Amino acid sequence: MSEDRVTAGVLIIGDEILSGRTQDTNLRDIARYLGVHGVDLAEARTVPDVLEEIVAALDALRTRYDYVITTGGIGPTHDDITADAVAAAFGVELIEHPEILAMMTARWGDELNAARRRMARVPVGGELVKNPVQGPPGFTIGNVFVLAGVPQIMRGMLEDVGPRLKGGAVTVSRTVRVEGSGEGVIAAPLEAVAKAHPDLSLGSYPFFTPEGYGSNLVLRGRDPQALASAVDELLNALRAAGIETVREIEPA
Amino acid sequence: MSEDRVTAGVLIIGDEILSGRTQDTNLRDIARYLGVHGVDLAEARTVPDVLEEIVAALDALRTRYDYVITTGGIGPTHDDITADAVAAAFGVELIEHPEILAMMTARWGDELNAARRRMARVPVGGELVKNPVQGPPGFTIGNVFVLAGVPQIMRGMLEDVGPRLKGGAVTVSRTVRVEGSGEGVIAAPLEAVAKAHPDLSLGSYPFFTPEGYGSNLVLRGRDPQALASAVDELLNALRAAGIETVREIEPA
Numbered sequence: 001m002s003e004d005r006v007t008a009g010v011l012i013i014g015d016e017i018l019s020g021r022t023q024d025t026n027l028r029d030i031a032r033y034l035g036v037h038g039v040d041l042a043e044a045r046t047v048p049d050v051l052e053e054i055v056a057a058l059d060a061l062r063t064r065y066d067y068v069i070t071t072g073g074i075g076p077t078h079d080d081i082t083a084d085a086v087a088a089a090f091g092v093e094l095i096e097h098p099e100i101l102a103m104m105t106a107r108w109g110d111e112l113n114a115a116r117r118r119m120a121r122v123p124v125g126g127e128l129v130k131n132p133v134q135g136p137p138g139f140t141i142g143n144v145f146v147l148a149g150v151p152q153i154m155r156g157m158l159e160d161v162g163p164r165l166k167g168g169a170v171t172v173s174r175t176v177r178v179e180g181s182g183e184g185v186i187a188a189p190l191e192a193v194a195k196a197h198p199d200l201s202l203g204s205y206p207f208f209t210p211e212g213y214g215s216n217l218v219l220r221g222r223d224p225q226a227l228a229s230a231v232d233e234l235l236n237a238l239r240a241a242g243i244e245t246v247r248e249i250e251p252a
Numbered sequence: 253m254s255e256d257r258v259t260a261g262v263l264i265i266g267d268e269i270l271s272g273r274t275q276d277t278n279l280r281d282i283a284r285y286l287g288v289h290g291v292d293l294a295e296a297r298t299v300p301d302v303l304e305e306i307v308a309a310l311d312a313l314r315t316r317y318d319y320v321i322t323t324g325g326i327g328p329t330h331d332d333i334t335a336d337a338v339a340a341a342f343g344v345e346l347i348e349h350p351e352i353l354a355m356m357t358a359r360w361g362d363e364l365n366a367a368r369r370r371m372a373r374v375p376v377g378g379e380l381v382k383n384p385v386q387g388p389p390g391f392t393i394g395n396v397f398v399l400a401g402v403p404q405i406m407r408g409m410l411e412d413v414g415p416r417l418k419g420g421a422v423t424v425s426r427t428v429r430v431e432g433s434g435e436g437v438i439a440a441p442l443e444a445v446a447k448a449h450p451d452l453s454l455g456s457y458p459f460f461t462p463e464g465y466g467s468n469l470v471l472r473g474r475d476p477q478a479l480a481s482a483v484d485e486l487l488n489a490l491r492a493a494g495i496e497t498v499r500e501i502e503p504a
Contacts, residue, residue, distance in 0.1 A: 022280075028275045030272075031270055031272030041271070041272070043270070
């Protein structure tokens with residue numbers, strides 16, 4: 001942790017990665033996101049769904065680097081034990097976070113079962129990390145950010161991590177909202193603009209609601225003028241691809 | 253390291269993974285390969301091209317698990333320092349391995365420069381790991397296997413790791429050789445047979461020589477009868493896809 005270098009470690013949690021069933025892509029996405037924010041990814045570890053293993057790796061990383069980002073193990077099943085491990089590492093209790101419980105009650109009503117309530121558990125002293133995609137939020141405690149393992153949700157949560165990083169000389173964010181079109185048609189124009197602006201971070205975060213579907217396209221970077229150009233280019237490229245219902249909105 | 257469980261750790265070496273420039277796929281390939289051989293992948297670490305970091309991670313993994321497999325950092329450039337790190341971890345010197353030097357001299361003649369000679373360096377006491385694809389071999393010392401980072405070469409080298417693993421209640425291997433057709437046409441029939449035989453490991457290792465190109469398809473598993481069926485199905489599927497120059501050969 002030299003003064004002029006801000007570092008991070010990534011902890012990937014999940015048997016499915018170590019068995020080879022699942023190809024991890026979160027490491028690359030996090031690495032790129034951190035890079036845009038001026039944070040160097042210094043090390044990554046992948047551990048199984050075993051409490052002692054998660055705690056040991058977490059302690060090794062959080063004492064060594066400025067930040068730690070974990071992915072995976074925050075779902076509703078018995079093997080989702082990341083919150084337990086983070087609480088154990090910090091020596092605090094887990095509580096059901098009232099804000100998450102309220103969100104879940106509004107969403108699930110009588111169907112809010114014990115498994116779902118597991119996802120409301122946050123270590124005492126933790127703060128929430130917004131989830132712009134679907135499901136409950138992540139959380140942060142100390143220098144650790146605890147994110148989902150599902151790549152699309154993980155990337156959405158990352159957008160609420162960036163603004164909290166120091167050393168990120170950071171970064172302006174603008175959001176373009178597409179309604180009624182899926183990522184299959186968005187991908188090409190989005191990629192074209194991303195390639196034309198390698199210094200910016202462009203992400204697509206699809207949503208599916210009873211009212212309709214679409215995607216929020218988040219553009220992020222250090223140069224507001226480059227960002228403004230990219231937003232204009234993206235709007236034009238989307239419209240040229242036949243996507244009409246598109247507009248800039250306030251960042252989520 | 254319980255008696256009934258054989259474990260391995262993977263060490264991925266390379267700045268390009270931690271910067272997000274390159275998407276790692278070796279971890280999943282190794283995990284699957286080890287699984288077929290009855291070895292559990294217990295942990296993975298990704299470290300930068302920094303000697304002390306590689307040595308520290310290597311020592312942590314090799315003292316804890318039955319086997320360690322490393323990928324990356326064995327090329328010809330100045331940042332390829334995996335051999336140096338492995339030698340340092342084991343407290344031995346690096347030498348130019350005569351067998352590799354002979355291969356390189358035959359291949360390069362007067363063009364065998366200092367950079368290429370770096371790839372002949374092996375720690376004293378190390379044994380070679382065959383490279384059926386292209387370029388110099390990997391090596392093994394103690395319980396550590398040192399493989400290339402390029403996925404296609406890494407997978408080819410893995411085929412020479414499996415037979416050396418204990419606990420792998422292993423595994424019969426058969427090889428189907430395709431000549432004059434590339435992986436673009438091989439992929440579909442190969443995948444169909446792989447899906448029909450989830451308990452087998454099927455790999456494709458393309459070759460390009462002055463005499464021609466093609467691919468060796470390696471089938472591996474514990475059940476010789478299942479393997480025999482798969483070989484027959486693969487030969488039929490390849491021929492049905494219009495690939496005529498195909499035959500079984502002795503395993504490489």
